[in-house]
Amino acid sequence: MGAHDGVSDTVTGHRNTPEGLVRTLGPIAAGAFVVTNMIGSGIFTTPAFVRVATGSALGSLWVWVAAGMLSVCGALCYSELATHMPRSGGEYRFLTDGLGQAWGFLSGWTSFVVGFSAAVAASSLGVMAYLAPLFGGWDPDAPLIVGLGITQGAAAASGLVLVLTVVHCVGVRWSGSLQTVLATLVVASIGVMVVAGFSTGNGEWSGLLARTEPRSSWWVAFIQVTYAYAGWNAAAYIAGEVREPSKNLPKAILGGTLFVMVAYVMINALFFYALPEAEWEPTIAVGHLAAERLFGQTGSLAVSGLIALAMFGSVSAMMAVGPRIYFAMARDGVAPRFLAQLSSKGVVPTLAIAAQGGLAAILALTGAFEVLLIYIGSSLLLFNGLTVATLFVFRRRRRITGADGPDLFRTPLHPAPAVIFLVVTIAAWINGLIDAPLPTGAALGTMAVGGTIYILGARLGWFQNT
Numbered sequence: 385m386g387a388h389d390g391v392s393d394t395v396t397g398h399r400n401t402p403e404g405l406v407r408t409l410g411p412i413a414a415g416a417f418v419v420t421n422m423i424g425s426g427i428f429t430t431p432a433f434v435r436v437a438t439g440s441a442l443g444s445l446w447v448w449v450a451a452g453m454l455s456v457c458g459a460l461c462y463s464e465l466a467t468h469m470p471r472s473g474g475e476y477r478f479l480t481d482g483l484g485q486a487w488g489f490l491s492g493w494t495s496f497v498v499g500f501s502a503a504v505a506a507s508s509l510g511v512m513a514y515l516a517p518l519f520g521g522w523d524p525d526a527p528l529i530v531g532l533g534i535t536q537g538a539a540a541a542s543g544l545v546l547v548l549t550v551v552h553c554v555g556v557r558w559s560g561s562l563q564t565v566l567a568t569l570v571v572a573s574i575g576v577m578v579v580a581g582f583s584t585g586n587g588e589w590s591g592l593l594a595r596t597e598p599r600s601s602w603w604v605a606f607i608q609v610t611y612a613y614a615g616w617n618a619a620a621y622i623a624g625e626v627r628e629p630s631k632n633l634p635k636a637i638l639g640g641t642l643f644v645m646v647a648y649v650m651i652n653a654l655f656f657y658a659l660p661e662a663e664w665e666p667t668i669a670v671g672h673l674a675a676e677r678l679f680g681q682t683g684s685l686a687v688s689g690l691i692a693l694a695m696f697g698s699v700s701a702m703m704a705v706g707p708r709i710y711f712a713m714a715r716d717g718v719a720p721r722f723l724a725q726l727s728s729k730g731v732v733p734t735l736a737i738a739a740q741g742g743l744a745a746i747l748a749l750t751g752a753f754e755v756l757l758i759y760i761g762s763s764l765l766l767f768n769g770l771t772v773a774t775l776f777v778f779r780r781r782r783r784i785t786g787a788d789g790p791d792l793f794r795t796p797l798h799p800a801p802a803v804i805f806l807v808v809t810i811a812a813w814i815n816g817l818i819d820a821p822l823p824t825g826a827a828l829g830t831m832a833v834g835g836t837i838y839i840l841g842a843r844l845g846w847f848q849n850t
Contacts, residue, residue: 409625411632411639416567417701418616418640423570423647424507424698426612428691431652432670437605439598441591441656447602448652451609452645454808455616457801459641461772462617463634467793468778474617475771476709482774485718486838491767492713493834498763499614500706501740505747507699508541514672514692517685538751545748548703549741553727553734566697573690578650581678587657594661603815604758607824611761612648615701616641617768634793707736718847758823762816763830769809772802
């Protein structure tokens with residue numbers, strides 16, 4: 385047998401997967417991808433929008449808890465799917481095997497356009513925006529070259545993307561080690577910020593009970609929050625590189641999701657404690673405003689550094705996990721074959737990583753930092769729901785074929801988590817179309833474009849296995 389047939393690798397000492405990837409990640413490293421992929425730009429940009437939408441601090445906290453519990457339901461279902469098919473690719477793999485190649489392609493297309501490349505670009509711009517106060521009078525909005533329309537911040541963000549592209553091309557061990565270090569730093573820093581913030585006495589506990597007139601619907605706020613929770617399924621994308629996936633994948637997915645949910649509630653509570661009612665406006669830099677109230681100007685600089693670090697970790701995680709989707713698609717013949725190319729030593733999909741990094745770097749150069757919360761959230765929520773639905777398909781197949789094994793993770797209280805996830809997803813979509821038809825409808829438009837590409841590709845012979 386060759387190196388890609390499941391035999392032990394003499395260099396790493398771990399078994400290879402059929403795709404040629406090497407299982408080197410343990411539960412901590414895999415969980416680090418989950419934590420760093422979730423704790424990024426979302427938690428530091430969406431709280432003010434959610435607070436204004438609901439008109440209530442406690443109402444906002446309930447939205448964050450509800451979205452967290454929905455993510456836990458999804459994490460339980462994904463854990464079973466990932467142990468049933470412990471191969472890289474995430475939703476693309478699950479939907480292709482469960483519902484057909486067309487649905488898998490649409491998932492991969494949406495991930496490439498919305499879920500990863502655009503998100504990487506936006507988050508890298510966010511890193512520069514929060515780093516700017518730490519570098520004296522540096523203005524990231526200043527033009528790099530007059531007439532080209534490229535700002536210094538956009539160029540720096542693009543450079544950051546390219547540097548991380550190189551790092552993740554070196555090898556999965558380097559990638560996993562980087563995410564573990566980043567996750568440790570982010571978790572420790574957030575813990576210090578929350579404890580120190582409440583200890584200053586510079587806020588008001590009454591802020592947790594303050595109420596105003598809501599400016600939007602709770603469902604719109606819910607969809608916005610799902611953007612901040614996006615990433616709870618990150619370990620599923622790298623399932624082909626996790627050791628003992630039946631044990632370690634559920635630990636990474638579920639453990640990481642639960643931890644982040646608690647962290648999000650604490651961070652929001654800190655913001656409500658810090659800012660009086662009159663200062664709650666829909667602004668992205670709510671973290672900086674809260675830090676100024678609690679710690680003063682000097683302390684706000686430290687918090688800006690923390691936020692930049694968290695966003696950096698999120699960018700790094702997305703740079704690593706996204707390309708595993710395109711790699712899987714190329715292996716199946718529904719994406720350019722070169723995306724399936726592996727490095728000779730690091731055993732990572734280098735060209736898939738480079739392709740995503742190149743697109744994200746170009747998007748970052750535009751400098752367009754608009755967090756399209758409803759569009760991104762509704763797009764990702766749609767495919768999360770479709771993926772959870774495949775759990776019923778695979779369970780039925782296993783009953784028919786007798787393929788159930790004792791080492792497979794089984795979703796507790798099934799089918800309750802899957803049903804809850806699907807019902808809430810459908811309700812959020814219906815209400816999103818009613819309250820915010822343009823961004824929610826744009827998610828359907830993205831699917832339509834991907835469907836058109838797939839149909840043309842099938843008819844013109846672009847794909848190998850259609």
